Amino acid sequence: MNVPRGTIQRYADLVHRWNPRIQLFAPSDLNAFETRHFADGLEPLTYVPGGAERHVDFGSGGGIPLVPMTIAMPGLHHVGVEADRRKAAFLNAVARELSLNVEIRAERLEDLAPQDADVVTARAFAPLVRTIPLLRRHLRVGGRAILQKGRRWREEVEEANDDLDAFELRDYPTATSGDGRILVLDRMR
Numbered sequence: 001m002n003v004p005r006g007t008i009q010r011y012a013d014l015v016h017r018w019n020p021r022i023q024l025f026a027p028s029d030l031n032a033f034e035t036r037h038f039a040d041g042l043e044p045l046t047y048v049p050g051g052a053e054r055h056v057d058f059g060s061g062g063g064i065p066l067v068p069m070t071i072a073m074p075g076l077h078h079v080g081v082e083a084d085r086r087k088a089a090f091l092n093a094v095a096r097e098l099s100l101n102v103e104i105r106a107e108r109l110e111d112l113a114p115q116d117a118d119v120v121t122a123r124a125f126a127p128l129v130r131t132i133p134l135l136r137r138h139l140r141v142g143g144r145a146i147l148q149k150g151r152r153w154r155e156e157v158e159e160a161n162d163d164l165d166a167f168e169l170r171d172y173p174t175a176t177s178g179d180g181r182i183l184v185l186d187r188m189r
């Protein structure tokens with residue numbers, strides 16, 4: 001994926017400027033922002049189905065994967081949902097300074113009107129058992145969720161078992177986050 005280096009640098013500069021105040025990322029990770037975080041935010045692109053129009057990112061925080069995906073796929077309508085108002089203000093600042101076409105909703109997903117998304121992403125968001133009811137609310141039938149999970153992904157899948165009835169689940173390795181995994185859930189009904 002060809003993302004202009006200047007754009008990544010401007011995003012990284014904003015992260016460095018805001019991070020001491022609102023801790024968007026662990027300070028120890030910030031030196032490797034481009035390889036540790038930005039690259040991670042490009043991984044879901046491979047799994048976005050053709051024809052998708054509306055993308056909703058759950059718990060966008062510092063903007064991964066929302067910001068890389070918005071830069072790389074400007075043709076989609078992107079919505080970032082972040083309950084923490086300070087983080088949502090940061091995301092709005094990124095959108096303004098990088099001229100990104102993204103809508104930021106400073107709300108809890110539980111309170112947000114159903115989004116009818118074609119694609120939902122979430123990275124380091126919440127266990128599957130907590131995420132699935134939110135997918136039922138915001139992901140349309142026939143749509144796809146792309147979830148970036150840490151090393152506990154297998155336990156999360158086992159724990160969610162019955163709740164996964166309405167979804168077809170596949171898992172994929174990730175090049176950028178060690179023993180994490182990408183879970184792709186297609187909503188069947």
Ligand SMILES: C[S@@+](CC[C@H](N)C(=O)[O-])C[C@H]1O[C@@H](n2cnc3c(N)ncnc32)[C@H](O)[C@@H]1O
Nearest residue numbers: 059060061062064082083084107108109123124
């Ligand atoms: C661990 S952070 C991950 C942020 C980002 N996706 C990343 O990987 O860097 C999880 C974020 O989800 C937000 N969040 C948690 N529960 C939420 C909810 N119910 N509705 C909206 N945002 C929520 C938190 O405020 C937090 O910023």
